[in-house]
Amino acid sequence: MVPGNFDPECGSAQFFGAALRALREQKEIALGEMAAKVGMSTPYLCNIELGKFPPPSEEKLRSIAHELGHDSDELLAKAGKTASDLSVIINKYPRQFAAILRSLRKFRESDFQVLVNGLAQQFKPDAVPADPPWSATRKEKTHAQIPVDWKLLVKAFAE
Secondary structure (H helix, E strand, C coil): EEEEECCCCCHHHHHHHHHHHHHHHHHHCCCCHHHHCCCCCHHHHHHHHHCCCCCCCCHHHHHHHHHHHHHHHHHHHHHCCCHHHHHHHHHCHHHHHHHHHHHHCCCHHHHHHHHHHHHHHHHHHHHHHCCCCCCCCCCCHHHHHCCCCCCCCHHHHHC
C-alpha cells in the first residue's frame, strides 16, 4: 500500500490485525508487553492481530498508537474508523465538508502539500493582502479572521 492512499482492505479484521502486528514487531514490543501497556489481555490482542476479532475501540486504538509511536488517525484508518472529533466537525456543516472531501478523493500526497501551501497563502494573517479583492463588497470575515491551526497542518504534511 502506498502511504496516503486508501487501501480497500482497511477496516477488515485481517488487514488491521496484520498491520498492527507489523507495527508492533517493528518496534520490537512483545505481544504480552503491548497488551499490558494498553490494558488488554494478551489473548484478546493476539486474536485481534490474527484477524479473529475486529479492531478495538477508538480509545484503545489511540492508546495502541501512542505506545507504538504511531499516528492515531492512521491507525484508526487502518481499522476502518474515523476519529470521533472529526465527526463532530463534519456534522457542523455536513454538505460542505462532504463536498470538500469528495473533491479531494483523487488527490495524491504531493497534491495535499500544494493545497496546504495555497491555503496558507490565502488565509495566514501575514500572507493576506491588505485589501482582499472581495472585501469591498463583502464586509464579512476576512482571511485574517479565519482561525486555522497552521502548526497542526504543517505538522501533518511535514511527516
